[in-house]
Amino acid sequence: xxxxxxxxxxxxxxxxxxxxxxxxxxxxxxxxxxxxxxxxxxxxxxxxxxxxxxxxxxxxxxxxxxxxxxxxxxxxxxxxxxxxxxxxxxxxxxxxxxxxxxxxxxxxxxxxxxxxxxxxxxxxxxxxxxxxxxxxxxxxxxxxxxxxxxxxxxxxxxxxxxxxxxxxxxxxxxxxxxxxxxxxxxxxxxxxxxxxxxxxxxxxxxxxxxxxxxxxxxxxxxxxxxxxxxxxxxxxxxxxxxxxxxxxxxxxxxxxxxxxxxxxxxxxxxxxxxxxxxxxxxxxxxxxxxxxxxxxxxxxxxxxxxxxxxxxxxxxxxxxxxxxxxxxxxxxxxxxxxxxxxxxxxxxxxxxxxxxxxxxxxxxxxxxxxxxxxxxxxxxxxxxxxxxxxxxxxxxxxxxxxxxxxxxxx
Amino acid sequence: xxxxxxxxxxxxxxxxxxxxxxxxxxxxxxxxxxxxxxxxxxxxxxxxxxxxxxxxxxxxxxxxxxxxxxxxxxxxxxxxxxxxxxxxxxxxxxxxxxxxxxxxxxxxxxxxxxxxxxxxxxxxxxxxxxxxxxxxxxxxx
Numbered sequence: 144x145x146x147x148x149x150x151x152x153x154x155x156x157x158x159x160x161x162x163x164x165x166x167x168x169x170x171x172x173x174x175x176x177x178x179x180x181x182x183x184x185x186x187x188x189x190x191x192x193x194x195x196x197x198x199x200x201x202x203x204x205x206x207x208x209x210x211x212x213x214x215x216x217x218x219x220x221x222x223x224x225x226x227x228x229x230x231x232x233x234x235x236x237x238x239x240x241x242x243x244x245x246x247x248x249x250x251x252x253x254x255x256x257x258x259x260x261x262x263x264x265x266x267x268x269x270x271x272x273x274x275x276x277x278x279x280x281x282x283x284x285x286x287x288x289x290x291x292x293x294x295x296x297x298x299x300x301x302x303x304x305x306x307x308x309x310x311x312x313x314x315x316x317x318x319x320x321x322x323x324x325x326x327x328x329x330x331x332x333x334x335x336x337x338x339x340x341x342x343x344x345x346x347x348x349x350x351x352x353x354x355x356x357x358x359x360x361x362x363x364x365x366x367x368x369x370x371x372x373x374x375x376x377x378x379x380x381x382x383x384x385x386x387x388x389x390x391x392x393x394x395x396x397x398x399x400x401x402x403x404x405x406x407x408x409x410x411x412x413x414x415x416x417x418x419x420x421x422x423x424x425x426x427x428x429x430x431x432x433x434x435x436x437x438x439x440x441x442x443x444x445x446x447x448x449x450x451x452x453x454x455x456x457x458x459x460x461x462x463x464x465x466x467x468x469x470x471x472x473x474x475x476x477x478x479x480x481x482x483x484x485x486x487x488x489x490x491x492x493x494x495x496x497x498x499x500x501x502x503x504x505x506x507x508x509x510x511x512x513x514x515x516x517x518x519x520x521x522x523x524x525x526x527x528x529x530x531x532x533x534x535x536x537x538x539x540x541x542x543x544x545x546x547x548x549x550x551x552x553x
Numbered sequence: 554x555x556x557x558x559x560x561x562x563x564x565x566x567x568x569x570x571x572x573x574x575x576x577x578x579x580x581x582x583x584x585x586x587x588x589x590x591x592x593x594x595x596x597x598x599x600x601x602x603x604x605x606x607x608x609x610x611x612x613x614x615x616x617x618x619x620x621x622x623x624x625x626x627x628x629x630x631x632x633x634x635x636x637x638x639x640x641x642x643x644x645x646x647x648x649x650x651x652x653x654x655x656x657x658x659x660x661x662x663x664x665x666x667x668x669x670x671x672x673x674x675x676x677x678x679x680x681x682x683x684x685x686x687x688x689x690x691x692x693x694x
Contacts, residue, residue: 146644153644157592200648247591354639361593415596 147192152279155184158201159277160362164249166208167312173256174302177274179208250275251366252314258327261308266301267330269294276359286352287337324367328376328433331359335380353384364419374423375434381416382440385409397541401449413444435464454484471502475512487519507537511546518553527553555596555666556646558653560634566658581654589638594649598636637666 159180166176183204197203257270272278272286280298284291315323335356337349357380364373389407390398398404420437424430430438439460446452461477474497482490494513503509514529530550534543562570570578589595602608612619640646643665650661 149642149644150648153640153642153648156641156645157648358593358639362591365591365593411596 147196148188150196151184151187151191152282154187154196154200154204155279156277158204159273160250160253160275161246162201162205162208163274164246164253165205166212167253167256168249169209170212171312173253173310173312174306175212176208177302179211180204182211183208247366248314249312252312254327254363254366255315255323256305256310256312258323258330259305259308259310260323260326261304261310262301264330264333266297266304267326268334269297270301271330271359272334272355273298275362276355278355286349286355324370324372327363328360328372331356331363332376332380332433334359335383350387353380353387356380357384364422369426371423371426371428372431372433374419374426375431375437378416378419378423378437379433379440381412381419382437382444385412385416385444397545399545400443405447408444416444417441430463432464432468435460435467439464449483452483454480458484471497471500472508475503475508478516479512482516482519487516491516491520505536507533507542507546510536514546514549518549523553554641554643554646555637555639555668556650557664557666558636558638558646558650559662559664560653560655561660561662562633563658563660566656569656569658585652585654588652589636589649594638594640594645596637596639598634600634603633 162183163173163176163180166179167173170176170179186207187200187204191197254271254275257274258267262270269283272283273280278286280294281291284294287294314320335353337352357377360373360377360380364370364377367373385408386400386403388409389403389405392398416437420434420441423434423437439457442453442457442460457480458477461473461480465473465477474493478490478493478497481493491513494509494516497503498509498513510529510533514526514533517523517526517529527550530546530553534546534550537543537546586595586598589598606622608623610621610623612621638646638649640649646663646665650663653661655661
């Protein structure tokens with residue numbers, strides 16, 4: 144029985160997006176589609192242990208869900224043309240899963256809806272992992288370290304919102320396409336960064352979450368192959384994830400980039416990241432937000448050591464990034480790169496300007512960097528004060544430990 | 554979790570292959586590879602050449618080792634291609650492997666790729682760290 148459950152979960156992971164997209168195409172109702180798909184999964188859990196795993200599990204689930212849809216309509220006595228058409232199509236359900244392009248278009252529509260602007264960020268994340276990622280509610284809850292009920296409620300609310308807003312099963316208007324795609328990429332990257340540097344709790348990283356995001360990004364790049372930023376997002380994640388093996392000591396304390404053993408970086412993954420960035424560049428439309436970030440990550444990934452890193456190039460990339468997507472974190476990172484390229488004094492000016500502007504208030508980032516620069520300038524007392532401030536602001540146990548250790552060393 | 558899918562073809566399967574429509578085979582394999590890519594699980598994959606001229610065997614029963622022509626093992630156990638996929642469970646690997654468009658006489662040997670975490674205390678082993686560097690120099694993508 145345990146094997147059957149795990150197999151059903153594996154099938155759901157592989158097929159969920161296509162199944163729900165097919166049903167949404169049929170019913171024009173994403174919420175209903177998801178409900179039907181879930182009921183089919185329950186049927187599978189009951190029947191497959193006895194009857195065995197079907198030859199084409201995705202088609203089986205789709206057919207069962209379609210049958211339920213028709214039964215529901217029949218009960219509601221909606222003897223309209225649509226019902227008759229569905230009933231007629233049912234015998235061909237076994238081959239429906241073989242469709243290529245049309246299914247992809249529908250999966251992409253589903254992605255846009257899972258990340259629809261009417262939904263909260265949390266809802267977008269939960270729905271994306273559920274419908275596109277094919278995760279169970281339990282799996283999502285475990286990844287975010289929240290109770291299962293919390294995720295269940297989030298998904299229920301999301302579905303109610305979509306229904307109330309009467310969100311149609313359509314791709315965004317061409318005029319909104321770029322913005323909506325940006326939003327989708329943002330949701331996927333949010334899932335990744337939550338894993339890459341956990342903001343709460345004792346875990347510095349949650350690799351599983353990051354890997355789920357990476358898979359979602361690859362799926363998205365496959366659905367939108369002519370979008371450079373989709374490939375660039377894959378590149379950025381592969382390059383950042385390549386350092387996972389080097390970021391933690393055996394006792395769980397974090398190791399910063401400058402101190403990492405680069406022999407532990409996943410060089411196959413770096414290769415994949417570089418290939419993805421090359422795919423983005425090959426589309427010949429220049430580098431956007433994620434591509435520039437990926438290019439920066441590439442500078443680090445291909446450098447044999449901190450000292451041999453092309454810091455001047457990284458500064459240029461941060462400047463470009465700051466022009467197309469200005470934000471204080473980018474500016475802060477630029478300061479760090481400037482410190483490496485030309486020295487801490489000019490970098491400190493950038494950081495002080497940020498602090499004076501009230502940027503990043505409440506975040507440990509700014510005082511952390513400021514402390515680092517002051518320490519390098521030999522201003523120990525001020526540096527220690529900044530590290531202590533930063534330690535008090537961080538929500539991550541491990542990071543707090545690192546900062547307090549730095550303060551104590553001065 | 555990473556799994557390697559290793560194709561093994563028997564002589565019977567190879568004969569079927571020679572008789573079959575090459576375009577149909579390419580199309581089916583192409584569709585399978587595309588499915589792996591689109592699902593976001595494909596990490597690597599390649600076919601392995603058959604030619605006796607290119608392939609050789611290194612036998613370590615002697616020192617120095619003996620180099621001979623030809624692929625390793627009996628002809629009915631030829632390793633003719635591989636994939637590396639990233640999945641969340643063994644069951645997911647089973648699903649993908651089962652969907653490979655191979656015919657009677659062919660087998661897929663599927664093995665989990667060990668990761669640093671498998672080695673536990675040995676993770677600090679400098680030899681293992683060197684292996685990673687070696688891979689980088691070998692340009693393994």
